[in-house]
Amino acid sequence: MSHRLAVDLWDVDELLSAAARAERAGDGNARARHLDGVLQCWRGEPLGDLDRLDELVPEVQHVRARLIDATLALGEARLAAGDAPGTETCAERVLSVDPYAERALRLLIAAQVHRGDRRLIDAAVTRALGALQELAVEPQPETSIVLRQARDQLDAIAVGGASGTHTRVRR
Secondary structure (H helix, E strand, C coil): CCCCCCCHHHHHHHHHHHHHHHHHCCCHHHHHHHHHHHHHHCCCCCCCCCCCCHHHHHHHHHHHHHHHHHHHHHHHHHHHCCCHHHHHHHHHHHHCCCCCCHHHHHHHHHHHHHHCCHHHHHHHHHHHHHHHHHHCCCCCHHHHHHHHHHHHHHHHHHHCCCCCCCCCCCC
């Protein structure tokens, strides 16, 4: 009988390396599969029992940042593939641990624009603008572009006769 020690962090490192190799090879599908594996490994706060040790806080933050980056990259790949629900899942996963992550807020808006549901677009825009206002920061240029796309989509829905209200998107 063979015993194998399984450590999620080792699996994450292996999957991230495989995703990077797939990206260099131009294999977007393989990259997305590996990034999805990273997302599956992310259960709870990474190394949560170690973040109380001051000397390990930078390592814990590094692991968390890698998980967030991989999840957002997967969300972006899903959006490019037209998978709005999968995109939303990735954005919400990140926002559950960092409600001010502008890249995740932007991804959520883009997913809702892709869906074309006025209520969902409005909610995502309101959430993003609220977070940016709380931080007292202006949107990054990429976010301004997505906000413009959301405004245009909301205007197109309004012209098309859809009912409901929407937030006017600034910038």
